[in-house]
Amino acid sequence: MKTATLSAEAPPATAAAPETLKPAASKAADGVWAMVGRANLRPVLVGFVSIALFVLVWRFLTVNRIDLYVRFMNVPSPDDVLESAKTALSSAQFADHVLMSCRRILYGFTLAAVVAVPLGLLMGRFKLLSEIVFPVAEVMRPIPAIAWVPMSIMLWPTNEQSIVFITFLGSFFPILLNTLHGMANVDPVLVRAARCLGASEAATFREVYLPATLPQIFTGLTVGMGVAWVSLIAAEMISGQFGIGYFTWEAYSLVQYPDIALGMITIGVLGLASSWAIRLIGRLAMPWSAK
Amino acid sequence: MTAVSPLPADVPAASPYADRPKGRIEITDFSLRYDGANGPMDAVSDVSLTVEPGEFVSIIGPSGCGKSTLLNALAGFLKPTSGVVRVDGKPIEGPSADRGMIFQQYSLFPWKTVRQNVEFGLKMKGMEASERKRAARTLLGLAGLLPFENHYPDKLSGGMKQRVGIVRALATGPRILLLDEPFGALDAQTRLIMQQILTNMWQRLKISVLFVTHDIDEAIFLSDRIYVMTARPGTIKAEIAVPLPRPRQPAVIMSSEFLALRRGLMSLIREESLKAMGGEINADALLGLGANFDGHDLSRAL
Incomplete structure (x- = not known):
């Protein structure tokens, strides 16, 4: 032993x-x-x-x-996929697809986090704001990001912007709702304790509401990251010219079946890596919750 | 483990306690009414009480008598429907670090280490980081908590959390300490030790304390005076002085003076607790508890 x-x-x-x-x-x-x-x-x-x-x-x-x-007659075997992975990994084109998708995720997701987290915090603190935003959010929320594709293409001047917008929409609502939920569950005793120690309204927000909500915010970010990938791939398959979603769909059109599986596996790995990254950031941001 | 090293007799001039012998609480004709399900309800009505500077006063009463309401008004979270709450002659306008508060629920910030928790009030005052770190370390050292300064509250026992809570409330140098059943969640042994720590700190800092509890022994052991409150709506039923000499040792609870006070308080509280329970238990039911079945035991009689 x-x-x-x-x-x-x-x-x-x-x-x-x-x-x-x-x-x-x-x-x-x-x-x-x-x-x-x-x-x-x-x-x-x-x-x-x-x-x-x-x-x-x-x-x-x-x-x-x-x-x-x-x-399973037309499904590529692992050997075929490995073979096509070898060629793909040595080609700059494949790397471009991956980088393109990652960049869209980074923009869309970051934008969503930057807007949804402060909005959720403020909505949790100020009832009127919540009463204004909540009905609109509730109507928009059930619309899947993919249903936004045609509207998005009309809205934005470039294809690139509309894809980022769809990624943004996908991750926006999970982040917003989780932040709101976290704000609703802040322990009122902690708020009172802070006030008794002389904390102003702004200081209470920064020192109590924000850290108390962080765990829920990170839950929202993790969920949001997952939905961001779902939305991105859908958008790329429909309207993209680059990106790993486009790569996968193109492989089907060009009857390059091993590339379909390669695209899928790549999406899986990228999704896994990005949610792992969020969890890592979460652990760094919340050292007190480490077991 | 909980021994507090004695403070040097001459408190340094930099101490926030050096030049402030004040901290007089004055509650006059305090009433608080709120809108309940069945129309307006009186939580507290016509309470007047005072705490002299440096005095330790307890409020004791059945649950729901509005003890906590009074404390919350003093802390600045509630405005009375009528009456005035004054500290050193000034009406209270909101929460302030002048009045430290300790809650029954552990209210340490889980995302701050023990030291950061103690530093919080000083940070709110705008004290510089290195200075408040030194101040917090000094206070934690006095309370014997220095080895835990970098722990998160999660890792501490209930008693330790509450000690940190007390240190945190005292760090800003309040004139008044308000405690809302602070030891209610602790086991009996820890509670005794915490009571000693609290008396010790109070005596050395010369601040006024208003302590809410429903534990009679605790109230007698700690207080100079005790206010007994009635069941809802809460009013002051009696004011009892506790003439026991200080410093009080744990053995004081065996003294005849202590027991006499205890007996008196018990009967006062009992009446009110029965009233507070309303229809749940009436005098007949209590008589029933002592019913005699001609020497047979109850199970036989049934």
Whole structure:
């Protein structure tokens, strides 16, 4: 047992509680690594096995051209996809598609966050503003971003702007609603405590409402990032000339089936990486919530 | 673990407490009415009370008697329907760091470390970062909390959170400390220790304290005077002086003076608690609890 050295040093049970609160750097570090080793190794291993199994099943179905009502005859095998990935990764064109999509996400999503977070905070604080904005938001919210494509093309001078706009719309509402929800759940005792300590209205907003709402804001950002990708890909497939969504759709039109799968996997990886990035920023922004 | 190192007798001149012997609370004819489901309700009516500078006064009463309402008015969160709340002769106009408040719910900011929590009031006063850090560290050192200065409140026990809360409220040098059942959520042992810490701080800082509780022992142990409130609408039913000498040791609760005070307060409170419960328990029901079934036990009689 790896923790044997730790438990041997541990003081008697009565003194154990305060002991755990003291910063015991070296001992704690050993313990943490032992825990990481034990707790994280298994899920990682299982994860690898699970993905390997998925690829194996995919390979089996496609190589043998299985036809069980669902038809796998034209579906590219993992080997085909790997092959097309090799060519794609060495071509500048593919990288351009990826970069284009990333740039649109960055613009659309950042814009949505910059508008929706302050708006949500202010709506949570000032009832009148909420009463004005909320009805409009409620009507707009159920409209899927893809339904905005024709309108967006009319609204904006360039194709590029309309795609960014659709990405913006997709992530805007989840961010706004989560921020609002977070504001509604701020503990009133904390607000009163701040006021008793001499905090002005502005200081209370900055020091209490904002940090108290941060966890919900980051939930909104994570959800918003997911919806941003959904909206972006849809918009690119319909009206794009570049981007990974366009790449995927074009592959279908040009009967380059392995590229379809390559496009899909790329979208998956990009989506995963961006939500992982948000979670990382969240952890940096909220050190108190670290377990 | 909770021993507080004694403060040097001569408090440095820089201390916010050095030149302020004031902190007189004066509540005159205070009434508060609010619109309930069945029309306007009187939460508190015609309460007058005073706390002299440096005095420790408790308000005790059944739940829902408006004790907290009074404190919230003093803190500046509520405006009385009629009457005046004055501190040092000036009517209260809103919350201020002059009146520190401690709540039953732990009200530390979870996103701030212990030290940042203590620094908060000083930051609001515009004190420079390095200066307020030093001030907060000094206070935390006095309270024996320095080893935890970089912990987030999440990691602290309930008693420790409340100690940080007290230190935080005292950091800005308030003239008055308002406590709303601050130890209500703590276990009995921790509560005793917290009471000692509070008396200790109060005696050294010479501030006025208004302490709301429903715990009779706590009120007697801590206070110079106790106001007993009636059930809703809350009024002052009695004002009781506690002549026990200070400093008080925990053993004082065994003394005959303490027990006599306790007996008196118990009967005052009991009447009001029964009234507060309204139709739930009447005198007959209580008689029933002591009913005698000719020597048989209750289960047999049933």
